[in-house]
Amino acid sequence: MAVLNEYLRRQIGAAPTAFWVSNCDAEGAPDLVRVLGVRAEPDGEHLVTFIPAPYAQNLIAQLAPGGKLTLLHANVRTYVSLQFKGRCVSHRPSTAEEVEFQRRYMDGFCLEIQDQGLAPEVAFAAFFRQPSVTVVMRVEEVYEQTPKKGSGGRIHVE
Amino acid sequence: MMKPMPAITRHMLSAMQGVVPSTLATCSADGTPNVTYISQVFHVDDHHVALSWQFMNKTWRNLSENPRAAVVITCPDTFSMWKLRLRFLEKQTEGPVFDLMDMQLMAIASMYHQEGSFNIKAALICEVLGIEVLYDGYNS
Numbered sequence: 001m002a003v004l005n006e007y008l009r010r011q012i013g014a015a016p017t018a019f020w021v022s023n024c025d026a027e028g029a030p031d032l033v034r035v036l037g038v039r040a041e042p043d044g045e046h047l048v049t050f051i052p053a054p055y056a057q058n059l060i061a062q063l064a065p066g067g068k069l070t071l072l073h074a075n076v077r078t079y080v081s082l083q084f085k086g087r088c089v090s091h092r093p094s095t096a097e098e099v100e101f102q103r104r105y106m107d108g109f110c111l112e113i114q115d116q117g118l119a120p121e122v123a124f125a126a127f128f129r130q131p132s133v134t135v136v137m138r139v140e141e142v143y144e145q146t147p148k149k150g151s152g153g154r155i156h157v158e
Numbered sequence: 159m160m161k162p163m164p165a166i167t168r169h170m171l172s173a174m175q176g177v178v179p180s181t182l183a184t185c186s187a188d189g190t191p192n193v194t195y196i197s198q199v200f201h202v203d204d205h206h207v208a209l210s211w212q213f214m215n216k217t218w219r220n221l222s223e224n225p226r227a228a229v230v231i232t233c234p235d236t237f238s239m240w241k242l243r244l245r246f247l248e249k250q251t252e253g254p255v256f257d258l259m260d261m262q263l264m265a266i267a268s269m270y271h272q273e274g275s276f277n278i279k280a281a282l283i284c285e286v287l288g289i290e291v292l293y294d295g296y297n298s
Binding site (some may be wrong): 029031032034070071074075081120123125127143145147148151152 | 178181182183184185187189190191192193194195212213214215216224226227228230234235236237238239241243287292293295298
């Protein structure tokens, strides 16, 4: 089990950040989906993320308590990137309040990427999909993923 | 009747220029997923792509243990998205595909003002096992 320090929690909340979640099926075939934001729980041990169901039917079918999950974080402005590895604790349909959080996150993300010449309204239409599934993940390991020499090292967390 | 092989279409090529980085998932032998951004998904032919190996040592280790992978590519104009299911075939460190990828990578690095820091170690040749249209921006 890992406890996220202040730096890691700040990175999760920093904008504009893209997040992806990945898991594998019983045959070892990986799957992945861009998710609609991430929240760090106050205990520092868990992350909550939101999966757009229309893009991830197979991935959602593989979700189970104790199943391995990996979450990629990438700040598209600074290129700071982290990988959180852990296990699924639970999953359920997102609440109205969580859908509102997802909308705010994706609105903010799409506005920020227009600096890179990408149309925000087109991006939002593509990325924001409902219904969504809320996944609680327990973090076990964190890795540095920023594209540079020596990237991939494990970040020590308690 | 034999199932037709999935083929890369003309529309998909616009998502393989590196403007929007692609996202690649692999899985180790013990079932731990790894997900990372990747600068290039290079069109080798309509049934094969090459992944640029730059920094991603874990990806390489995973593909050595388990050749299955999945990558999402995105068109920067329409945000059309496709998920390609892949099987790793071989690593190339020279030859025409490697040289073309090296050249394209320099252009991508220039686009991101990262000249000098994008060096390709190898081209990872993969067979396309399946293609899923995630979002059709042309007809939405």
